[in-house]
Amino acid sequence: MNPFSYARPTRIDEAISLFGPQSRYIAGGTNLLDLMKENVERPKQLIDITGLPLDSIEETADGGVRIGALVSNADLAWHALIERRYPLLAKAILAGASPQLRNMASTGGNLLQRTRCYYFYDSTVPCNKREPGTGCPARDGLNRMHAILGHSEQCIAVHPSDMCVALAALDAVVHVSGPQGERRVDFRDFHRLPGDEPERDNTLAEGELITAIELPAAGYAEHSAYLKLRDRASYAFALVSVAAALDIDGGVIRSARIALGGVAHKPWRDDAAEASLIGEAAEPPAFDRAAQLLLQGASGFEHNAFKIELARRAIKRALAEAARGTAA
Amino acid sequence: MTEASANADGIAICSITIKLNGEPRTLEVYPWTTLLDMLREQLDLTGTKKGCDHGQCGACTVLLNGKRINACLTLAIMHDGAELTTIEGLASEDGLHPMQTAFVTHDAFQCGYCTPGQICSAIGMVAEGRAQSADDIREQMSGNLCRCGAYPNILAAIEAAMPETRNRVGVFEAGASADGHDGVREVKP
Numbered sequence A: 001m002n003p004f005s006y007a008r009p010t011r012i013d014e015a016i017s018l019f020g021p022q023s024r025y026i027a028g029g030t031n032l033l034d035l036m037k038e039n040v041e042r043p044k045q046l047i048d049i050t051g052l053p054l055d056s057i058e059e060t061a062d063g064g065v066r067i068g069a070l071v072s073n074a075d076l077a078w079h080a081l082i083e084r085r086y087p088l089l090a091k092a093i094l095a096g097a098s099p100q101l102r103n104m105a106s107t108g109g110n111l112l113q114r115t116r117c118y119y120f121y122d123s124t125v126p127c128n129k130r131e132p133g134t135g136c137p138a139r140d141g142l143n144r145m146h147a148i149l150g151h152s153e154q155c156i157a158v159h160p161s162d163m164c165v166a167l168a169a170l171d172a173v174v175h176v177s178g179p180q181g182e183r184r185v186d187f188r189d190f191h192r193l194p195g196d197e198p199e200r201d202n203t204l205a206e207g208e209l210i211t212a213i214e215l216p217a218a219g220y221a222e223h224s225a226y227l228k229l230r231d232r233a234s235y236a237f238a239l240v241s242v243a244a245a246l247d248i249d250g251g252v253i254r255s256a257r258i259a260l261g262g263v264a265h266k267p268w269r270d271d272a273a274e275a276s277l278i279g280e281a282a283e284p285p286a287f288d289r290a291a292q293l294l295l296q297g298a299s300g301f302e303h304n305a306f307k308i309e310l311a312r313r314a315i316k317r318a319l320a321e322a323a324r325g326t327a328a
Numbered sequence B: 001m002t003e004a005s006a007n008a009d010g011i012a013i014c015s016i017t018i019k020l021n022g023e024p025r026t027l028e029v030y031p032w033t034t035l036l037d038m039l040r041e042q043l044d045l046t047g048t049k050k051g052c053d054h055g056q057c058g059a060c061t062v063l064l065n066g067k068r069i070n071a072c073l074t075l076a077i078m079h080d081g082a083e084l085t086t087i088e089g090l091a092s093e094d095g096l097h098p099m100q101t102a103f104v105t106h107d108a109f110q111c112g113y114c115t116p117g118q119i120c121s122a123i124g125m126v127a128e129g130r131a132q133s134a135d136d137i138r139e140q141m142s143g144n145l146c147r148c149g150a151y152p153n154i155l156a157a158i159e160a161a162m163p164e165t166r167n168r169v170g171v172f173e174a175g176a177s178a179d180g181h182d183g184v185r186e187v188k189p
């Protein structure tokens, strides 16, 4: 790691005003320090935000829940309110990383973790995300874990988070505080597709701090499922994951949310696919149609084309699991 | 944390105080010193192993305020005031920790490199109170790899030592705060 200076503010405004062009916030450190050891990140200053008062989980006035950015992934997954009302979120978190990492990793940091593309991690090779304009070796290289949806000429990386797939399906809102004040960002507008600017993973401005994630009241606790497919049974990133949430009345679907992980630069949702389920019987034919709509326009590369069929089957299975009722 | 002195580039070396295996210790660390390097390089506590240095193997697992973490992916400077327990701190005058004894009696290692991390992780898992079955243990110990493949005996050792370990460490209450200081029963390794 390169030398850097260190500060540990205790107030949010103090943290934001300390932020300069070569600063990084650090929370759990599990992604940032990893990247610093590989020289992918080279900050001159670390602003340790773990002293900020952002570690509580509270019910909101409209029946939702507000999760502080510093709540650890483990504490969030095992919080009674989350287990009971948002089991989809609890399951997605527990499908990610390892128990040790989940004890360290924060809610805010999880949203901002970078891609696990091998070329991005290797600072001796070109990569448009790491050094814009140098090229994308993944396109013609090792691309087994890469995107099948929403990729661009410049970058075919995927966002690796499990938690974010559930947050996308649950229509979470990200609370942000920055030099220009506070704002709220809908989850679907938080991460972005690579387009011509693969170096930008999300829509945060420089120096902006995530303070909280808010969940609306609807938690789909009765009918949800998180299905993660990967190369080993645990402690591996998703090849494909699906967060499926249904509201079912008398066997008929009243509303549906589906988000895909491991397939794109952001958790993937498709309004048409979700709308196609409404008013339909919660049965395989409807799930099949939704899967087809979600994967419309999917295209793979040399080593990852298998993910298209894998995703289709995963979507159908996750929807069927959700329809049967959330597993204990 | 206080600034103790500065090096040639004007970057501060800081002084932190931690309770390490029950003893208060004041240490001078650079901002970039990981908790793992502090233990191994500065304090010569080499029981905690460096397998991958990237959070991928669990060999560096220690108990920070009673919770298991990877010492390779955190900075020492971030833990001023914390309580840290490593494999060296588990035994007492009465002998080995029950989890250590179980690893010996069940022959739960071959080369032993992953063992300190496995043992600390298993104790942390018991304190979390979420493992009820053998499958739960397998899943919840998946953050600790064993290149020798001693997994069946590791599982057997943990199953055997769970009740006694639970009596010793207590169990975290649900919804404990992120830093492990509030909302938890007192947890002793």
Ligand SMILES: Cc1cc2nc3c(=O)[nH]c(=O)nc-3n(C[C@H](O)[C@H](O)[C@H](O)COP(=O)(O)OP(=O)(O)OC[C@H]3O[C@@H](n4cnc5c(N)ncnc54)[C@H](O)[C@@H]3O)c2cc1C
Pocket (backbone or CB within 6 Å): A024, A025, A026, A027, A028, A029, A030, A031, A032, A033, A034, A049, A069, A073, A095, A096, A097, A098, A101, A104, A105, A106, A107, A108, A109, A110, A111, A112, A113, A160, A161, A162, A163, A208, A209, A210, A211, A235, A236, A237, A238, B054, B055, B056
């Ligand atoms: C071996 C390994 C396996 C893993 N497997 C999985 C997996 O299967 N699934 C999965 O989802 N994840 C996985 N992870 C990733 C892990 O979940 C993330 O590293 C973690 O969530 C990041 O959180 P953190 O608090 O440690 O972030 P940090 O490393 O502290 O920060 C990450 C980034 O976010 C910024 N940041 C942090 N907090 C804030 C804030 N509040 N406001 C603004 N900026 C902020 C930092 O500046 C930094 O750029 C794995 C990680 C490792 C090392």
Ligand code: SF4
Pocket (backbone or CB within 6 Å): A115, A117, A118, A119, A120, A126, A127, A128, A129, A130, A135, A136, A137, A138, A139, A154, A155, A156, A157, A198
């Ligand atoms: S896929 Fe994106 S992150 Fe990977 S090498 Fe190409 S540009 Fe870099």
Ligand code: FES
Pocket (backbone or CB within 6 Å): B049, B050, B051, B052, B053, B054, B055, B056, B057, B058, B059, B060, B061, B070, B071, B072, B073
């Ligand atoms: S050395 Fe820390 S996880 Fe491998």
Ligand code: FES
Pocket (backbone or CB within 6 Å): B108, B109, B110, B111, B112, B113, B114, B115, B145, B146, B147, B148, B149, B150
């Ligand atoms: S005993 Fe050799 S790595 Fe586990």
